[in-house]
Amino acid sequence: MMENSAPEWEKGAARASAPHGIIMVAFTLAFSIWFGFAWGIAGWILFAVAMIGAAYILAGSLKNMQLSKSIGNDKTSEVIRIERSIGFLVGVTYATILIVAILLLTYDLTIFIIPFITLVMGIHFLLQASIMNRTLDYYIAPIPLISSCIAAYFAFQPDTSIYSVFAIAGIGGVVASIIYGFYVIKTYKRMVEEKKAAS
Numbered sequence: 001m002m003e004n005s006a007p008e009w010e011k012g013a014a015r016a017s018a019p020h021g022i023i024m025v026a027f028t029l030a031f032s033i034w035f036g037f038a039w040g041i042a043g044w045i046l047f048a049v050a051m052i053g054a055a056y057i058l059a060g061s062l063k064n065m066q067l068s069k070s071i072g073n074d075k076t077s078e079v080i081r082i083e084r085s086i087g088f089l090v091g092v093t094y095a096t097i098l099i100v101a102i103l104l105l106t107y108d109l110t111i112f113i114i115p116f117i118t119l120v121m122g123i124h125f126l127l128q129a130s131i132m133n134r135t136l137d138y139y140i141a142p143i144p145l146i147s148s149c150i151a152a153y154f155a156f157q158p159d160t161s162i163y164s165v166f167a168i169a170g171i172g173g174v175v176a177s178i179i180y181g182f183y184v185i186k187t188y189k190r191m192v193e194e195k196k197a198a199s
Helices: 001-015 020-070 077-106 112-131 135-140 142-157 162-198
Strands: none
Touching: 020 112, 020 162, 077 112, 112 135, 112 142, 112 162, 135 142, 135 162, 142 162
C-alpha cells in the first residue's frame, strides 16, 4: 500500500495544479517584461528567452487541458482536499498582493511592488509545498525570496531606477514560474499517459 501512496499523491497534486501552467505563463510575462526596460538589448534577449519558455508551457498546458477531458476527472477525497487548500491559498495570496499593491501605490512606494510580489510568491511556494507534500516547492521558494530581498536592497539606493528594481525582483519570479510551469505540464502529461495505459 505504501508503494502506491506517493504516485497517487503526485497524481492528485498534478490534477490540482493542472490550470497553474497558464498562470505561470502570465507571471513569466509580467516579471520578464522589465528586463528590456532595465537592461536594454541584453534585457530584451532575456525577455525573448523567457517568452520561448512561456510559449512551451502555454502549449503544454492547453494540450493537457484537452487531454484531461478525454480521461475524465475522477477525484478522490485527497484530491478534493488538495484543490480546496490550494484554492484557499491562492485566494489569500492574490488578495494580499492586491491590497498591499494598492497601499504601495497610495503611499508613493511603487518601487516596492514587484519585490513584494516575488516575496509573496516565495512564501506561497513554501506553504504550497506542505499542502502538496512536494519537495520541489521547497527548492523553488528561495529563488523569488532571494531576488526579492536583493531588489528591496537596491530599491533603497537613491541611484537605482524602478525598472532595475523590478527586473532584479523579476529574475526570481521568472525562474520560479518557468521551473514550476515545466514541472506541471510534465507531471500532468505522465499522469495522463499512465491513466490511458491502465484503461
